[in-house]
Amino acid sequence: MHQHVSDAPNKTVKGWERFPRLFRYLIRTRFSHHVVHHRRTFKQDHITQFRSEAEREALDLELATHGAHGEIIRRSNYAVRLHGSGSLVFVAPLLPAIPLAAMLLGSAGVVGVCLTLALPPLFSQFIHPYLHMPHERAVREAPSITAWLLKRTYFRAMARNHYMHHRYVASNFNLVLGADHLRRRYRAPSAADLAEMQRLGLRID
Numbered sequence: 001m002h003q004h005v006s007d008a009p010n011k012t013v014k015g016w017e018r019f020p021r022l023f024r025y026l027i028r029t030r031f032s033h034h035v036v037h038h039r040r041t042f043k044q045d046h047i048t049q050f051r052s053e054a055e056r057e058a059l060d061l062e063l064a065t066h067g068a069h070g071e072i073i074r075r076s077n078y079a080v081r082l083h084g085s086g087s088l089v090f091v092a093p094l095l096p097a098i099p100l101a102a103m104l105l106g107s108a109g110v111v112g113v114c115l116t117l118a119l120p121p122l123f124s125q126f127i128h129p130y131l132h133m134p135h136e137r138a139v140r141e142a143p144s145i146t147a148w149l150l151k152r153t154y155f156r157a158m159a160r161n162h163y164m165h166h167r168y169v170a171s172n173f174n175l176v177l178g179a180d181h182l183r184r185r186y187r188a189p190s191a192a193d194l195a196e197m198q199r200l201g202l203r204i205d
């Protein structure tokens with residue numbers, strides 16, 4: 001969903017826009033994630049959401065023309081957290097896996113599948129905002145449990161993987177590690193990428 005909806009190529013969006021009612025939620029999800037989160041914010045670098053107050057105000061003015069959806073985007077701190085219909089689009093495609101697991105794996109399987117399927121939305125909501133901060137600041141500002149997680153190897157690797165997604169939008173879509181390898185969308189950071197991460201205050205160890 002992240003690759004084919006949230007970061008859908010312009011050509012795909014042109015196709016959706018021919019049927020705006022039918023594809024309304026896909027168009028909105030792609031706008032808030034790809035246009036606002038990837039393009040209109042974090043222009044300077046991965047850890048600077050706006051270069052100036054004027055830049056934020058210009059985006060606010062544009063979002064005001066998007067009615068209720070614009071307001072939802074603003075309230076999600078410009079699509080840094082899950083929000084509105086975006087969260088539905090995020091979670092809905094995962095739901096058919098639950099009855100499937102019940103049929104094939106029984107009740108223990110359902111518990112396992114639910115826990116696993118909860119990870120992408122949970123990470124997007126509670127971890128993603130801190131991936132756009134230097135490590136020291138993230139650890140300082142996050143609630144204590146989140147801060148403890150952010151210091152672990154897994155979450156330090158997640159921060160690097162997410163840096164790579166913003167740097168090269170066609171790869172490294174997943175916050176859950178390993179999923180990009182399975183989907184052959186993993187791009188390893190180069191020495192230059194690692195140097196830039198270090199300059200921004202991300203942990204590269």
Ligand SMILES: [Zn+2]
Pocket residue numbers: 002006007033038165
């Ligand atoms: Zn993206």
Ligand SMILES: [Zn+2]
Pocket residue numbers: 037128132162166
């Ligand atoms: Zn991001």
